[in-house]
Amino acid sequence: MLTITNLHTAVDGKPILKGLSLALNPGEIHAIMGPNGAGKSTLAYTLGGRPGYEVTDGSVDFDGTDLLALEPHARAAAGLFIGFQYPIEIPGVSNVQFLREALNAQRKARGEDALSGGDFLKRARAQADALGLSMDMMKRPVNVGFSGGEKKRNEMVQMGILDPRLAILDETDSGLDIDALRVIGHGINTIMRQPDKAVLLITHYQRLLDYVRPDFVHVLAGGRIVRTGGPELALELEREGYAQVAA
């Protein structure tokens, strides 16, 4: 589904990703772990197409499409979702209005009919309920006044509503207490654990992986994947530390 080959990304002229290769097949959940500064968020932003993240070499194929040639909104319409480590606050723009416009823009790009207001609200309510976010919060301005945990729940509600085929989740577990972690983990499984979907979980810690069991675990260090293994690799990292395992 996603094939990253020899990816090099520079930010402000400084190389961050230095030859990263990775392949995800449908039905798989991959975890990428690594120390601070390894390039984890840079990978997420590069795949999302954030301005300022300059790809200097390599390629990314998403189901036969050159992902890097698409603008960010077109990547979303193609089925990609980026879960932000720090979801952005947008004063004055209501969550539901923005999501409805976003969903319908995606549908339009795919040649599908727009969802009616009623159908959209039904879908939004179902996802909000599943993630424990009230409809009142869904009508508020995007992430404004939300706690850290509420912002992360909102990311998952958005993922549920947009229903992507591939999700790149950047430290979705950071800043969450144990209860929220369980809810988020359950959300990821419900929305994305499907034969035709795939997930790339970017995380510092093993604990999210207790709830979302990865098929593969990769260690990212110095801008490239230095080790790949099964779920047991996450436990080894937790025990031994990155310095040991990535060396």
Place this chain on the structure above:
Amino acid sequence: MTALPTKSEEAWRYSDLDSLARVWPVPAAEIIEVPAGESATRVIVQRAAGDAVVVRDYRIMLRRGARAALFVLNAGGKLGRIAIDVTLAEGAHFELGGAIVGGSEQTLEIVTSVSHTEPHATSNQTVRSVLAGHATGNFLGKVAVARDAQKTDAVQSVKAMLLARTATANAKPELEIFADDVKCAHGATVGELDKAALFYLASRGLPPAQAKALMLQAFVAGAFVALDDADERAAIEAQALEALEGLL
């Protein structure tokens, strides 16, 4: 006949006098007088086409305890100028919500002169401008507080958003205070659209123009929050959105 103003006159300093000359002399001010204890609301939408020059003057007199609320969308013409001169008696309130939306070579301005002549009157002015191309958007707001006008509370909040480096926003507050127990606050900012927010919206599937429209719509709506009638508010917001979409 009055002579054509020059740039040395404060209230015309940033205006487009060449365009003004085409329509000079302009009609006399419309007078709005609100009797004691009563209130009036006016919604003014200026979206003249093309090269039109629109200059409108309002003279508002608020008697004791009266209230006037003006909501302005100034978006049309080569030169669009809305000038408002307000006199407040004791305990009166003046509310202004102004939006300026312009592009190409437009000059759009809102010019206010608010005189607190008696105690306990309040005024609140909120102006939001979105400027693209080579447009110039001006807000000149003068607040005068007379010696007797103790306990005056006057607020100005002016924010402008520039969509291009070639656009210009001028915000010029002017305070003239002769009483000693008053509150006069003003804030002015000029900024650009938040790039991180635009990327966030794009990552959810919104094309750039739609993402910008959504954010600008929210920004401009800040000028109309005090408009109580929900239908009127929706109508002026829809007009503003249409004008905004013309810039993107």
